[in-house]
Amino acid sequence: DSGVTQTPKHLITATGQRVTLRCSPRSGDLSVYWYQQSLDQGLQFLIQYYNGEERAKGNILERFSAQQFPDLHSELNLSSLELGDSALYFCASSAGIFTDTQYFGPGTRLTVL
Amino acid sequence: GENVEQHPSTLSVQEGDSAVIKCTYSDSASNYFPWYKQELGKGPQLIIDIRSNVGEKKDQRIAVTLNKTAKHFSLHITETQPEDSAVYFCAASQRIQGAQKLVFGQGTRLTINP
Numbered sequence: 492d493s494g495v496t497q498t499p500k501h502l503i504t505a506t507g508q509r510v511t512l513r514c515s516p517r518s519g520d521l522s523v524y525w526y527q528q529s530l531d532q533g534l535q536f537l538i539q540y541y542n543g544e545e546r547a548k549g550n551i552l553e554r555f556s557a558q559q560f561p562d563l564h565s566e567l568n569l570s571s572l573e574l575g576d577s578a579l580y581f582c583a584s585s586a587g588i589f590t591d592t593q594y595f596g597p598g599t600r601l602t603v604l
Numbered sequence: 605g606e607n608v609e610q611h612p613s614t615l616s617v618q619e620g621d622s623a624v625i626k627c628t629y630s631d632s633a634s635n636y637f638p639w640y641k642q643e644l645g646k647g648p649q650l651i652i653d654i655r656s657n658v659g660e661k662k663d664q665r666i667a668v669t670l671n672k673t674a675k676h677f678s679l680h681i682t683e684t685q686p687e688d689s690a691v692y693f694c695a696a697s698q699r700i701q702g703a704q705k706l707v708f709g710q711g712t713r714l715t716i717n718p
Contacts, residue, residue, distance in 0.1 A: 547703035591636040595647035
């Protein structure tokens with residue numbers, strides 16, 4: 492158990508809908524990262540937050556957004572969902588901005604029908 | 605930006621034999637290289653990592669080697685056991701715009717045959 496928690500574990504929704512994925516980092520970690528894992532794309536970095544502020548962006552679509560709250564939990568919002576958004580979404584956390592070691596949560600499996 | 609290539613994509617070995625997975629990276633500024641193990645239905649679990657000022661690191665049956673000149677690093681698992689069966693990912697850490705990001709390889713599905 493990495494100490495990173497994610498909810499929900501599974502999510503099934505329809506095209507065009509909006510969903511919110513939630514992540515709680517390890518106790519004491521200030522950085523949160525979001526990744527998308529598709530069958531043919533491996534693990535793709537989406538976005539990083541540190542202590543409530545966005546720090547780095549990867550291949551995140553404009554339909555996706557994220558935020559980190561004062562209690563350090565983070566939410567990833569996915570809107571106008573398409574079939575191709577079906578994937579595993581992982582959250583990871585690390586102690587600081589430049590702390591390299593990232594610990595991953597168990598993931599949320601999103602299925603868009 | 606950084607690009608990480610991982611080989612092979614699948615690997616099957618007999619229980620007790622060794623397994624080696626190799627990765628190459630493109631950005632010479634990358635300085636941290638973790639390896640993750642992902643079992644079915646679970647998130648990636650960090651199993652070992654190495655920094656650019658070290659050439660080799662061992663932890664029981666697992667070892668990682670780094671060749672900075674050639675920009676490649678490898679995972680070695682000795683005396684493999686059935687519970688080693690999983691997908692393994694290498695990654696390279698890159699500092700960008702006041703933050704840090706991991707770039708992952710495509711993964712290696714390791715199967716240990718009893």
